[in-house]
Amino acid sequence: MGKLTLLAACAVLAACAQAALSAPGSVAVSTKSAMPRGIVRTDGHGAVPVSVAGTAQCQSLDRDQARAALTHSNAVRAAAGLPALRLNARLQRAAELQACDMASRGVMDHRGTSSTGPGMRVKQLGYKPRITAENIAAGASSIFDLNGTLSEWARSEKHRANTVIPQLKEMGIGHALSPDGRVAYWSVVYSAPR
Numbered sequence: 001m002g003k004l005t006l007l008a009a010c011a012v013l014a015a016c017a018q019a020a021l022s023a024p025g026s027v028a029v030s031t032k033s034a035m036p037r038g039i040v041r042t043d044g045h046g047a048v049p050v051s052v053a054g055t056a057q058c059q060s061l062d063r064d065q066a067r068a069a070l071t072h073s074n075a076v077r078a079a080a081g082l083p084a085l086r087l088n089a090r091l092q093r094a095a096e097l098q099a100c101d102m103a104s105r106g107v108m109d110h111r112g113t114s115s116t117g118p119g120m121r122v123k124q125l126g127y128k129p130r131i132t133a134e135n136i137a138a139g140a141s142s143i144f145d146l147n148g149t150l151s152e153w154a155r156s157e158k159h160r161a162n163t164v165i166p167q168l169k170e171m172g173i174g175h176a177l178s179p180d181g182r183v184a185y186w187s188v189v190y191s192a193p194r
Contacts, residue, residue, distance in 0.1 A: 055179055057176060057179070059175070066087055066173060069146065092172030095174030102176070104176075118134035119132040130192045131192050138185045141183060144184040168192050170193070174187045174188075
């Protein structure tokens with residue numbers, strides 16, 4: 001089975017904090033915790049092929065879905081004794097653009113077509129960050145709906161670590177589907193303004 005086929009059959013998750021953006025590396029699969037079948041977690045990776053490239057299905061999440069993601073992230077933060085986040089339209093747009101970009105290229109990657117990572121993307125949209133972190137995911141659209149993706153990020157130590165960075169104040173989340181609609185791509189961007 002080829003690498004592309006194997007990864008397309010699995011869900012792939014990656015966490016990135018702004019400090020780690022400058023050094024892409026190879027895929028390193030985490031084996032520290034028991035993972036549900038078909039879930040691959042990476043850290044310090046470059047572009048990971050997941051689906052075919054082409055014209056992605058890019059749509060904004062509706063207000064209820066964005067609020068559900070905010071509620072979920074805030075529950076994770078509350079469990080860590082941290083204050084709640086609020087939604088930010090620029091961070092929302094940055095996450096949407098990255099999800100669409102990944103789906104169009106058929107790869108899961110913190111780097112974008114015209115950015116080196118989430119910090120650069122939010123700056124391009126006029127947001128002045130003090131800190132920026134991003135969680136991304138790609139996997140079967142039948143499994144990786146909003147709730148499935150949020151649950152996986154909460155179960156993953158490195159993704160949860162991004163969610164509970166104490167200095168964070170705001171977030172945005174984006175979603176897109178591969179051209180064939182079989183793979184869902186997700187991005188959540190956390191930040192705090194200067």
